[in-house]
Amino acid sequence: MSGITLRGAVKRYGETQVVHGVDLSIADGEFCVFVGPSGCGKSTLLRMIAGLEETSEGSIHIGARDVTRLDPSERGVAMVFQTYALYPHMTVAENMGFGLKMNGVPKAEIKAKVAAASEILKLDDYLARKPKALSGGQRQRVAIGRAIVRGPEVFLFDEPLSNLDAELRVEMRVEIARLHKEIGATMIYVTHDQVEAMTLADKIVVLRAGRVEQVGAPLELYRDPDNVFVAGFIGSPAMNFLDGRIENDAVHLAGLPPLPVPGAAGRSGPVTVGVRPQHIALEPGGDGYLVELTESLGGVSYLYLRGADGSRLTVEAGEEDPIAEGTPVGLSLAPDRVMLFEAETGQRLRG
Incomplete structure (x- = not known):
């Protein structure tokens, strides 16, 4: 497992700058949540770490490696998206193991890794089903399982629960928190929901307009905000x-x-x-x-x-x-x- 360090990370689209010199350290094994209103740059920053968006200036390190210019496949990260992106014609087991299959991993090893991830996520009874026979929460667990079997250094979650109803969101929050405790991996989780941020995070990064407003533990931000924006955003109902x-x-x-x-x-x-x-x-x-x-x-x-x-x-x-x-x-x-x-x-x- 590895920590993550961003030094002066900047993202521009032409003349428009959307991420402004972010400096951030995420410890090995830490659960870090990026939170902020729509358009604040949290998903863009996550995609920069994943390598799905080019970093215009600054650097990104995963562990001791400078990954700023590496392809996503070389960074040792796995990403779970808002949409499940499952192949409808494949079973759960096939969906979870597809990435390994494409990389030429032997069938026996794929089967073992899928079985291990399935046990963690309580998917053993669904391995032969296809996505259409699953609930939204089960599909999201399959998407997470697909990330687990890759054995990444870092897990990246981009608003993974926003498509679920309220009851399933609570259930999956518990599942993700349990998963983090069980495997101890470094995780970065993007959400606009400050309740998710408060309940899941070891560390919260509050973003506004592409800038970091404050970084700290959930209760630290709640009890000791640096400004009106953080004070009003953290806590429900709002201050x-x-x-x-x-x-x-x-x-x-x-x-x-x-x-x-x-x-x-x-x-x-x-x-x-x-x-x-x-x-x-x-x-x-x-x-x-x-x-x-x-x-x-x-x-x-x-x-x-x-x-x-x-x-x-x-x-x-x-x-x-x-x-x-x-x-x-x-x-x-x-x-x-x-x-x-x-x-x-x-x-x-x-x-």
Whole structure:
């Protein structure tokens, strides 16, 4: 197995630059997730590592090898795509072993490798079936099995679950996490779904417009984001943002008492205030906000509030009966749960 290092990786299409000088190290055996909105460059960066897109500048190393100019077949990677790309006329076993067959691997070795991958992925009962007789989750497991039999140094996943329904997505997330623990390979996984990123990753790389915004462990990014973009992207429901102002070492928000937030001391001027839905306490009988909509999910409810100044907030409530829509409420914020960001740049203000 091998780690991956990108140094100043750039991708251009003619005059248009879509990946901007990415520096990144992924340790041997690490599960790294590239996450970001559509068009942020995460799939392009993955394809550059795979060799499916040429690297315009910079270098890519897999282990000790500089693979920047190598063909995909020479890089020691296997890629699992969003579409399963299975041959409909072949059985599961034939699909999984086809790449080895094309490389002239002996039949006995192919059979042994297919059997080993099948056991890992619980596909033994389906080896004689053709893809049309499989569910979406089973087809995706076959596509992963096809990658496993190649024995790659690195597995690359390009939004592999986006074609599955919600229940299968959860099931396959568990399967992929279990697979990583079992074989211990270096894996890079691309998704726009931050829940997948949080639940699967050892390391998350947050991308925006072809640039790396922040790299870190899931809880590190959740608890200590560097900017408004990361704070709003990591966490579900998203963090709330309010316009505030720092005066006399405290944060002033419309309708709330001054908050002595860490990071406010010694500063003044406009600020963006971030607070997560579960860190807001409602005060029934108060005012300043109106409950516009309630979503009750059983064990938890989400209330969507509108302030007198037009601001909007999402608040997480517990199992108690949710407050009725149309009810005026007040709210309170714990100063140590509030994050501050520069109003102009969006960068985090730390104490």
